Amino acid sequence: MANSRSGDSVLDRLVRVLGAFDGTKDSLSIAALARRADVPLATAYRLVADMVRHGLLSRDANGQVRPGLRLWELANRSSPAVDLRQAAIPFMDDVQSVVRQHTQLAILRDDEVLVIERLSSRGSVVNQAQIAGRMPVHRTSLGMVLLAFSPNHVQESYLNRHPDAVASADPVSFDFRRHLAQIRLRGYAAFDGRVDADTTGIAVPVLGPHGNAQAALGVVVPLGFESFQSVVPALMTAARGIARTMGSQPA
Amino acid sequence: MANSRSGDSVLDRLVRVLGAFDGTKDSLSIAALARRADVPLATAYRLVADMVRHGLLSRDANGQVRPGLRLWELANRSSPAVDLRQAAIPFMDDVQSVVRQHTQLAILRDDEVLVIERLSSRGSVVNQAQIAGRMPVHRTSLGMVLLAFSPNHVQESYLNRHPDAVASADPVSFDFRRHLAQIRLRGYAAFDGRVDADTTGIAVPVLGPHGNAQAALGVVVPLGFESFQSVVPALMTAARGIARTMGSQPA
DNA sequence: GTAGCCTTTTCCATTCAATGAGAATCGCGG
DNA sequence: CCGCGATTCTCATTGAATGGAAAAGGCTAC
Numbered sequence: 001m002a003n004s005r006s007g008d009s010v011l012d013r014l015v016r017v018l019g020a021f022d023g024t025k026d027s028l029s030i031a032a033l034a035r036r037a038d039v040p041l042a043t044a045y046r047l048v049a050d051m052v053r054h055g056l057l058s059r060d061a062n063g064q065v066r067p068g069l070r071l072w073e074l075a076n077r078s079s080p081a082v083d084l085r086q087a088a089i090p091f092m093d094d095v096q097s098v099v100r101q102h103t104q105l106a107i108l109r110d111d112e113v114l115v116i117e118r119l120s121s122r123g124s125v126v127n128q129a130q131i132a133g134r135m136p137v138h139r140t141s142l143g144m145v146l147l148a149f150s151p152n153h154v155q156e157s158y159l160n161r162h163p164d165a166v167a168s169a170d171p172v173s174f175d176f177r178r179h180l181a182q183i184r185l186r187g188y189a190a191f192d193g194r195v196d197a198d199t200t201g202i203a204v205p206v207l208g209p210h211g212n213a214q215a216a217l218g219v220v221v222p223l224g225f226e227s228f229q230s231v232v233p234a235l236m237t238a239a240r241g242i243a244r245t246m247g248s249q250p251a
Numbered sequence: 252m253a254n255s256r257s258g259d260s261v262l263d264r265l266v267r268v269l270g271a272f273d274g275t276k277d278s279l280s281i282a283a284l285a286r287r288a289d290v291p292l293a294t295a296y297r298l299v300a301d302m303v304r305h306g307l308l309s310r311d312a313n314g315q316v317r318p319g320l321r322l323w324e325l326a327n328r329s330s331p332a333v334d335l336r337q338a339a340i341p342f343m344d345d346v347q348s349v350v351r352q353h354t355q356l357a358i359l360r361d362d363e364v365l366v367i368e369r370l371s372s373r374g375s376v377v378n379q380a381q382i383a384g385r386m387p388v389h390r391t392s393l394g395m396v397l398l399a400f401s402p403n404h405v406q407e408s409y410l411n412r413h414p415d416a417v418a419s420a421d422p423v424s425f426d427f428r429r430h431l432a433q434i435r436l437r438g439y440a441a442f443d444g445r446v447d448a449d450t451t452g453i454a455v456p457v458l459g460p461h462g463n464a465q466a467a468l469g470v471v472v473p474l475g476f477e478s479f480q481s482v483v484p485a486l487m488t489a490a491r492g493i494a495r496t497m498g499s500q501p502a
Numbered sequence: 503g504t505a506g507c508c509t510t511t512t513c514c515a516t517t518c519a520a521t522g523a524g525a526a527t528c529g530c531g532g
Numbered sequence: 533c534c535g536c537g538a539t540t541c542t543c544a545t546t547g548a549a550t551g552g553a554a555a556a557g558g559c560t561a562c
Contacts, residue, residue, distance in 0.1 A: 008259040009519070010549075018325040026329035031509055040551050045511070054266045058331065063510080067330040073365060074269040075326035076383035078277035080309065090373060114324060122341060132327035209258040227355045260548075261520075282538055293522050296540065314539080 009099050018056075018067065019061070023133055027064035081107075084215060085117045087245040088206075091238040092119050095219065098234050099227075102127040102220040105206075105242075106142045108150065108213075109134075111158055113143040125199045125222050138165040138176075141189040141201035142216040148183035149205040149213035155180060165185060183206050198223050204235040206242045217242065264290050264298060269307075269318065274384055278315035333359075335466060336368045338496040339457075342489040343370050346470065349485050350478075353378040353471040356493075357393045359401065359464075360385075364394040367466070376450045376473050389416035389427075392440040392452035393467040397437055399434035400456040400464035406431060439483050444484075449474050455486040457493045468493065 020028060020036035028036070048065055049058040052138040072230025076082060081083035088105050096103045096119045104118035104127075113135040120127060129135060137143030137158065147155055159166060159176065183189045189205045195201060203218030217239045219231060271279060271287035279287070285295035292480040297315055302308040306321025317345065327333060339356050347354045347370045352360075355369035362385040371378060380386060388394030396408055410417060410427065436441045439455045446452060453470030468490045470482060 009301065011265075011301045011305055014262075014265070015307070015321075015325075021325070021329050023328050029509065041510090042512090042551050042553090043549080046549080050260065050262045054262055056262075056266070067326060067328070068366075069331050069360065070266075071326045072330040072332040073360075073383045074266075074272070075318060075322045076332075077274050077318070077381075078272050079321050079323040081323040081327075082382075089510095090371070109320065109324075114320075115443075120341070130328075131333075226477045280538070281540095291522050292539090293524090293541090294520080297520080300540095 010047075013037065013043070014051070014056075017044070017047060017051070018071075024129060027060060027066040029064060032063055070248060078189070081116050088215070088217070088242045091241040091245075092117065092217070094241075095217070095234055095238045096121065099105065099221070099231055100124070100226070101222075102129075103217070104129050104142065105215055105217055106135075106146070107215045108137070108143070108146040108154075109139060111161060112145065113137055113140055113216075115142075125220060126196060127220050128195050129198070129220075134170055135195070136165070138162070139191075139194045140218075141191045141194075141203035143220045144180070144183055144189040144191070145203040145205050145216045145218070146213050148180040148189065149207065149211075151210075151212055187236065190228075192223060195204055195220075200225060200228075202228075202231050202241045205231065206239045206246075208243070209247070214246065215242070253449065261298075264294070265302070265307075268295070268298060268302070269322075269411075271317055274381060278311060278317040280315060284316055301375070325414065328458075330365050335497070339368060339468070339493045342492040342496075343368065345466070345492075346485055346489045347372065350470055350472070350482055351375070352476070353380075355380050355393065355471070356466055357386075357397070357469070358466045359388070359394070359397040359405075362388060362412060364388055364391055364397065364415055364467075366393075376471060377447060378471050379446050380471075386446070387416070389413070390442075390445045391469075392442045392454035393469045395431070395434055395440040395442070396454040396456050396462070396467045396469070397464050399431040399440065400458065400462075402461075402463055441479075443474060446471075451476060451479075453479075453482050453486065455483065455490045457490045458495075459494070460498070465497065466493070 016039065017033060017038040020033050030045055030048055031041060033048065034041045037044065039047065048057060052059055052068070055068045057065050057071070058068040059065055082084060084105070084107070092103050092105060101121050101124050102118060105115045105116045107116060108114070115129045115131055115133050115135065118127065118129050118131055135143065137147055148159060188202060190202045192200045199220050200223055201218055201220050203216045205213035206215040206217055208214035217235055219235065221228070221231065267288040267290065268284060271284050281299055282292065284294045286298065288295065290298065299308060303310055303319070306319045308316050308322070309319040310316055335356070335358070343354050343356060344361055344397035352372050352375050353369060356367045357364045358367060359365070366380045366382055366384050366386065369378065369380050369382055386394065388398055397408060439453060441451060441453045443451045450471050451474055452469055452471055454467045456464035457466040459470055468486055470486065472479070472482065
């Protein structure tokens with residue numbers, strides 16, 4: 001005995017294996033997968049074989065493993081993310097066609113920003129966000145808006161768990177809580193060059209039934225974007241639309 | 252012993268449970284889930300609890316179960332469907348902005364049409380297709396194009412497995428194989444009112460390296476749509492663009 | 503060629519996690 | 533209050549999953 005992780009179930013491993021695809025590589029060898037997921041090699045081998053049989057994983061020509069099509073299908077048939085996406089897309093389109101910049105929708109998950117959808121604008125700046133990708137809360141306008149419009153206990157527990165984030169804030173000594181309050185007061189967040197040096201992020205909350213953000217809607221524009229001021233109203237209007245649509249199709 | 256389905260592994264059940272969400276209902280009670288997935292109730296209960304713990308499923312306020320956010324996240328980080336979607340979206344946007352009708356992308360899977368992405372056009376006809384939803388091959392232009400541009404053995408095995416589809420074709424006595432050949436010759440498929448009485452579907456193949464369809468791109472327009480003829484070239488151009496993009500980012 | 507290194511695959515005795523029947527509990531509607 | 537279905541929990545049993553080890557395969561460099 002005395003193996004790396006005794007006492008975890010098939011599910012634990014299943015999830016760790018899928019979680020090993022973190023976006024840095026989109027296909028892995030079985031051995032690499034076993035290492036990343038911290039599963040004994042022989043077990044990983046069997047698990048992968050089973051998962052491939054079910055379409056949860058697939059293997060390409062070189063024997064490399066990657067998430068499978070059936071997994072995608074099962075996950076996209078119905079899920080909170082799908083509902084949100086469904087409700088938001090028309091409004092995101094509106095924003096997109098007016099602002100003509102990357103438009104994205106995200107939620108807060110495990111103290112991180114989880115990107116639900118993004119509409120890219122051709123010929124604009126690069127956009128770091130990937131669908132289903134995660135970004136740090138304190139470096140993105142989406143994240144800061146989500147946090148600012150979260151219940152107090154969520155904010156506090158975030159601050160507790162991430163003292164580093166607070167410390168590494170732009171003006172070193174500024175008061176993070178005050179900043180959040182400011183964002184809530186203004187109703188939007190705008191950051192220059194935090195994700196990418198040449199871009200500005202602007203985001204507004206999609207408010208839920210209790211006045212908290214259930215999502216955030218934002219755009220990424222080039223630094224010094226001319227019609228900056230017109231963007232916020234456009235986002236706010238769209239965000240309200242999304243909130244309304246979500247409201248009429250409750251969970 | 253002597254239970255309903257002895258000898259299936261955790262994975263078998265896991266997949267059957269997820270598969271129980273087939274789009275007809277987006278949340279189910281545990282009991283209903285157990286019935287649909289053909290899993291003993293007690294086992295289903297435990298399995299659901301575990302899956303919820305991992306975020307593969309989630310439970311709403313009423314205790315109803317539905318696919319979870321983490322599942323969505325894991326599935327959308329990387330997968331063949333994501334690659335295709337990624338490559339196709341800009342071109343679908345182009346089609347969308349020219350034709351101003353529902354635009355959709357699909358692949359062939361298990362003798363069915365699996366919808367990968369759709370861009371809806373507001374104020375146009377209703378669109379039956381759902382993302383990650385399935386549609387019958389022989390009743391959709393997407394399906395017929397996919398089949399027409401598939402290797403011969405795929406066509407034949409489809410015909411073998413679905414004699415009914417052939418029989419129920421529009422003109423009862425027409426030759427299905429001939430029809431496929433015709434589609435391949437023309438390079439596109441167009442059907443009136445097969446999915447919905449008031450709509451026409453038009454689709455073209457996204458060709459892969461061996462001249463077979465790796466996907467199909469199509470639009471849904473109102474019956475008697477005026478600029479019908481201009482749609483096909485637009486689709487073909489976009490489809491080529493998608494094929495090119497896919498080619499430069501191989502599996 | 504062959505030595506070194508990493509990966510994939512198979513084997514098999516052990517055991518512990520998964521199992522499912524059954525019963526208790528909850529909750530709604532009549 | 534009773535009935536009925538859904539949910540939750542218990543527990544003795546067992547075979548499916550386990551993982552160390554070793555064989556088989558693949559690649560590069562010397």
